[in-house]
Amino acid sequence: MNAHGQTFVIVGAGLAGAKAAETLREEGFDGRLILIGEEPERPYERPPLSKEYLRAETEQKPFVHERGFYAENDIELWTSTRVTGIEPGLNELLLEGDRRQGFDRLLLTTGAVPRRLDVPGANLDGVHYLRTVGDSERIARRISSGERLAVVGSGWIGAEVAASARQKGSEVTMLEMSSLPLERVLGPEVGTIYRDIHRDHGVEFIPETTVERFEGSDAVERVITSAGAEIETSFVVVGIGVMPRVGLLETAGLRVDNGILVDESLQTSLPGVYAAGDIANARHPLYERHLRIEHWANALNQGPAAARSMLDHEVSYDEIPYFFSDQYETGMEYGGYALDWDEVVFRGDVAAREFIAFWLQDERVVAGMNMNVWDVNEQVRDLIRSEERVDRRRLIDPDVALEELVGQEAGCS
């Protein structure tokens, strides 16, 4: 494709958008390149916002690129600019303030927003959500003064905020709808490990509870649970998942179903329009279904893949999903995608929280998580990608290198 003289626009100046812009220039795109974001900052990474940045261990905002990067690479970065609509027939974007911007190719990287809790008192002061640098700074001020926190939801955001708050000395109560933290993704075996980690650090974990309402005069003072319990608190962080930001897209004629539907090359149903990152529900060649992945590595890798696709390179995005989490002194990495499994087996020392957990289905590894064991997740993902049956005994034997398990299918008993 000769993109000379063309205008490529990226809507959504987060990690996926910023990495896509970088890749377009690296791949030699020399047309006009505009990166539009509604936040006031240049693109930054979100994982530190529930970890070291939240604990105020660093004042450095976790920017994706140095300040001068965008100008040096002739990338027009329009911050504090919201796109309000797309007119695909005209290849035009509508911007706040009745402005319009044309495009030859468009990449949507609009990410996700926290799901809101719709209960009485949800709008009281002191009920927080965490997505942006500003959110993180507001919560950081509360935890640095050791105020009492109630966390609603014990998914990744809730669990990491609870850990950071405990590390800063807050009393923390965690309310969870199911019986264990992170149970939906990890299942009961590893969910139990996370529950115990939080309890060991003094978090009061309340399972099988939903919020009936928040009460307080000016600001939130207590949470009333579905069981009628009253939990006194100084502030609340709600972490009950995110929703893809499809608002501006639905009228544009794009196929939307749990995010923007894209094919393996990250193209939407409209010619010349692509999507990547948290917003994209992408057909995965290995899993033979659409996956919407809300993790850092997906934004990091899918943005560049979409950029190549915009330049008509042959792209089939087939990365095995990967994410990481840090809570207290416990770090983990998870590779794979598992909705169902037959069993979870462990290699290493579960009691010491140094192990690899494998999710097995039909004797094949469909996901693997290393906790406080490092430099193994790539091998875990190789095992998953191989789709080979594994010898369970050798899988859990720490003396057998994981590399040895790939290509061994014939030897399985």
Ligand SMILES: Cc1cc2nc3c(=O)[nH]c(=O)nc-3n(C[C@H](O)[C@H](O)[C@H](O)COP(=O)(O)OP(=O)(O)OC[C@H]3O[C@@H](n4cnc5c(N)ncnc54)[C@H](O)[C@@H]3O)c2cc1C
């Ligand atoms: C607190 C926190 C901690 C996390 N920790 C981890 C972790 O430990 N490990 C992990 O794997 N993942 C983690 N994640 C998830 C990871 O950060 C996300 O998957 C990643 O940020 C997705 O990047 P993205 O570029 O697709 O979207 P986003 O980061 O959401 O960026 C999208 C951008 O588009 C902008 N935008 C949206 N609509 C418009 C519009 N109409 N006009 C203009 N701009 C618009 C938004 O304002 C936003 O800046 C964490 C997320 C959060 C919030």
